[in-house]
Each structure stands twice: as structure tokens, then as C-alpha cells.
Amino acid sequence: MAVDFRGHPLFPPGFNSPTRFDADVYDCEVWGQIPTDIHGTFYRMQCDFDYRPPKNEWLTGFNGDGHISRFRFHNGSVDFKGRYVRTARLMAERKERKRLFGVYRNPYTDDPSVKNINRSAANTHTYWHGGKLFVLKEDSLPYYVDPHTLETKGDWDFHGKYTAKTMSAHPKIDPVTGEMIAYGYEAKGILTKDIAVYTINPAGKVTKEVWLESPYLGIIHDIAITQKHVIIPVIARTTSLARLKSGEPMWEWDGSLPTMVGVLPRDGEAKDVRWYKGPSRNTLHFLNATDRGNKVTMELPTSSGERDPSQIRRWTFDLDSKSDAFQEEVVSTTPGFLPRMDDRYLSLDYRYAFISSRVPSAADPKTPAQVVQRLDVHSGDIKQCVVDGKVALQESCFVPRANSKDEGDGYVMTIASNFDTMSSDMIITDAQHLEDGVIATVKLPFRLRSGTHTNWYPQSVLPPVKDELT
Amino acid sequence: MSAHTRREFLGAAGMSVAAAVALTLAPGAGALARQWAAPPLPPAMAAMYPQGDWHVDDICGHLPRYAHPIPYMHDTSAPDLASLAAPVDRPFVS
Numbered sequence: 305m306a307v308d309f310r311g312h313p314l315f316p317p318g319f320n321s322p323t324r325f326d327a328d329v330y331d332c333e334v335w336g337q338i339p340t341d342i343h344g345t346f347y348r349m350q351c352d353f354d355y356r357p358p359k360n361e362w363l364t365g366f367n368g369d370g371h372i373s374r375f376r377f378h379n380g381s382v383d384f385k386g387r388y389v390r391t392a393r394l395m396a397e398r399k400e401r402k403r404l405f406g407v408y409r410n411p412y413t414d415d416p417s418v419k420n421i422n423r424s425a426a427n428t429h430t431y432w433h434g435g436k437l438f439v440l441k442e443d444s445l446p447y448y449v450d451p452h453t454l455e456t457k458g459d460w461d462f463h464g465k466y467t468a469k470t471m472s473a474h475p476k477i478d479p480v481t482g483e484m485i486a487y488g489y490e491a492k493g494i495l496t497k498d499i500a501v502y503t504i505n506p507a508g509k510v511t512k513e514v515w516l517e518s519p520y521l522g523i524i525h526d527i528a529i530t531q532k533h534v535i536i537p538v539i540a541r542t543t544s545l546a547r548l549k550s551g552e553p554m555w556e557w558d559g560s561l562p563t564m565v566g567v568l569p570r571d572g573e574a575k576d577v578r579w580y581k582g583p584s585r586n587t588l589h590f591l592n593a594t595d596r597g598n599k600v601t602m603e604l605p606t607s608s609g610e611r612d613p614s615q616i617r618r619w620t621f622d623l624d625s626k627s628d629a630f631q632e633e634v635v636s637t638t639p640g641f642l643p644r645m646d647d648r649y650l651s652l653d654y655r656y657a658f659i660s661s662r663v664p665s666a667a668d669p670k671t672p673a674q675v676v677q678r679l680d681v682h683s684g685d686i687k688q689c690v691v692d693g694k695v696a697l698q699e700s701c702f703v704p705r706a707n708s709k710d711e712g713d714g715y716v717m718t719i720a721s722n723f724d725t726m727s728s729d730m731i732i733t734d735a736q737h738l739e740d741g742v743i744a745t746v747k748l749p750f751r752l753r754s755g756t757h758t759n760w761y762p763q764s765v766l767p768p769v770k771d772e773l774t
Numbered sequence: 775m776s777a778h779t780r781r782e783f784l785g786a787a788g789m790s791v792a793a794a795v796a797l798t799l800a801p802g803a804g805a806l807a808r809q810w811a812a813p814p815l816p817p818a819m820a821a822m823y824p825q826g827d828w829h830v831d832d833i834c835g836h837l838p839r840y841a842h843p844i845p846y847m848h849d850t851s852a853p854d855l856a857s858l859a860a861p862v863d864r865p866f867v868s
Contacts, residue, residue, distance in 0.1 A: 313841055320840050364830050365840035588833050607833070614833060641835035660835060672837075696837040754836040
């Protein structure tokens, strides 16, 4: 049967219809001038769909096939490439020319023929580390792809030393040591409460492995690190065997559960983890954490309940306290769902978050304006660039200015869904002068679906570029 | 970051934590609930998040949501395309 997405609740006609193509645009159209000191590659992921998912697919796009975008910058020009990650899952479905995998992270809804095939859709995040560009999905081990051609190379278990069955899409790279702190939850298989935390050296070798047990079976989508600790929040979005066997997608909110946060010394073992407890909080992504004497602070976007507005808050963990409570304060009421930072300051004392956000429009308070913001997490001050037109902004990414070491000195790159043209733009702003507006726009002649996460790597850390004209 | 701003920040953080601890210790004050209370959003901002309309995409920053129909994808009231096209293109857009 041919592919037909019509009538599926996930695919009303519009911007987020499946795109279903690989693409190359050599020397993209650019409005404005790209600073010539931007030399490297911006990567982003989107969930796309090659085949129609089951009708009861959860109304989110997180079960789509991984599709990676590469914007390579050199001397003011940009070359674009977009590729599906050739996962075992995608190739199995292409072979049969139909959807074989069921709803989001529920193998009980799969076609029996794919029982022994890797379920990873490789659709969430990219990280360059140890000479590999990893493409991550938290329910499986990573895939890796060529950083320039985006050719899928296969999945990776770090020479057999990464023994957990899963690796989250949000490992952290320590900017001081170059180590990757990676982790997996449901690490011994689906519905298990096991968490495995790994330290992987800059050469890509596993140097430390710690196994923990989660207080309950909740989502652990992201972590934070400091120079001394790994912070592991467990959020009240839970699942069960009964839920999976009923054919539902994996997660459901349970506000009766607490937020549990594990604080694990990076040089410690499982016995050294300390679990803090607080009211249920709805959150997925974390900004940064910092050691402050006998305390650890962590900034993150979070909501008090499932349906409450998100705010940037600070959680403080007192390592000397006998109480298992952690403290919370509001840093900013900006709804910064996907905050990013100057990753050279990850785990360290820092000041700025970069956020794609929406604020009430001055002309019509009920209509959100799209803004790129720089939030000062010390003072709460915000500087912002308002992006004109019918657009929606995806996750921003900070790009350091060449040869500058100062925090926040550089650019912010953001993909904008442009509904006026039904195509996608990349907008580039000066991170220190957001109020000056967009300095350059890379125009794609087609649309990219709503994306998940972005990363930037300077050419100096990537392999040499081969001439793509030949 | 300068040492000055770092001191300011740590001072402020210390005050905040101290205040929260004081609330927790206050006898019979329902202090824990107050400790977690967040200030309300400005009305205009709250209007963007109507109760009952929450979706998991909201905490992933997707706008529009994956399953959100976009009514303005094609403007059927647009003027005749041929009138907007360059003369050489008009045979192809009529």
C-alpha cells in the first residue's frame, strides 16, 4: 500500500507535515552578511516520518524518524545538507514499504517481525565527541554519522564498554576536561529502574561506570553536571507495564509523585548518591549547574504542575543539610523551554542563557511575538531580538566568536519556521547585541519540520572538509 | 564573571536560601507550601497558556505544535498571481 498521511491527527496540512526527503543546497541564499569568523558546522535534528504511524500515536512528533540537518559555514557562505539517519528501524520499514514500529516507546505495539530490531529512531540530539558525531535517542544506544556527509555509520557501544542498553540524548561535555558524562535510564531494559552513569574520556574511552536505582520509574530526559557532581532529576511522568500492554504511548503525568533529584559525586560510587525530594515539577531540559561551596545550584525551565506556565527557576541542594528537601526560587518568568548557554561555561560559574521564546506582542497581547533572548541568570535581566513575520523559532544555539574566551561573546543561531513562505530560515544574531536585530538570514527553499535540538562545532574540532563539488 | 558580580550573586543566593529555610522552620505556618509558591504570571502571558490546552510539546518549545493546523498556509484570498509575476513568468502562473 502506498504512503498516505491524510486523516491522521498528527498530520494536519501545514508546516509539520512530513518532509520525507534528503536535501543538498550548495551555497545557500543569504540575506545580510554572515560574519566571516563563523567557521564550523551547526547541526540540528528533526523528527520526520517516512511511514504513517498507528492511529493512536501520541499527539507529539517524538516518534518520528531521525533527520539531521547540517549547516556548514565558511567565509560568509553556507552549505546545507539534510539526511535521514539510516537506522535499522527505518531501513526495515523501507524494505517492507510500511510502518512496522508502533507507538512511542511501546514495543508491545510493534509488528512481531521487528522484535529483534533496534527501536531507536535516532531523532533527538547530536554530539561530537571522541571523533564521532553521535545521533541520540534516549531509549537506545547512539548511532553515529559522518560529520560532513551525514552518512550513517551504525550504532555504537564504545567498544563494548558501555554496557547499559540506553544512552540519553543529553550527555554533558565537561569543557575543562573534555570528558563526556553520559547516562542511560531504563538502563537494563524497558520498565527497569536502573540508571547507568558513564565518564568517557576525550578519546572516546569509557573510564568510569556507576549503576544506580531510580526512586521510581519516571522520565530522566536530561541531567546537569558541575565540576564535582552529576545532578539527576527524576520527573513525575511515569509509565507501567499495564499502560504499555494497553497499547498506549509510554509516559503519563502523575502529579502525586515527587520530584526526586540525585546528586552523585563525579568521583563517587553508587553508595555516594544523595536523593533530594520536592513537589512534582514538569520539566525536561536543564540549563546548567554550579558548585557553590557546600551547595549545588541548578537553573532550569519548569512548571509547578503539568499545565502551569514554565519559568526559569533555580534549585539549590545543600550538601550539609540533614533535610532531603531542596530549595527553589524563580529566576525569570520567561517561558524558556529550551534554554541554551555558552557551553564553554557548562558546569562552571556562568551568567547567560540564550532562549527562543515568545512574549505577548505589543500590538496584540494575545498573539505571541517570537524573540531570541539573552537571560542574565544573576539579575534576571533580559535582552532580546524580536523576529518579524509569521514565524516560530526553534531551539537556539550559541556560537562563540573566533578567538574570544569571554562568556557570551559570539552569535546565536536559530531556525525559524516561516509561515509566510512555508519555508525555513536560519537567523543569526549577535549574542551581545540582540537588540540590534538579525544580522543575517540563511534562506532554505523548503521547510524543515519543528526540530528537537541543536549543536555547534567549530571546524577546528571536526575532520577536514572534502571538496563537495567533485 | 567579575569577583564583584560573583559575590553579589552568592550573597543573593544565600539570602534566598536562608529565607526559605526560615519559612520552613516557622512553627505552624504551612511554610513548606509557601516555600514552593511561584509568583503569578502577568495576565497577558497567562493568556498564552490557557488551562486545559497544555500539551507536552509546550515543554519542548514547539510552536506550532506538531499536530497544530496552520490556517494561514495558503491564502486563498491572495490577488491574481499572474499580476504579481514578472512578464516572462506570467504564462506559467496563470
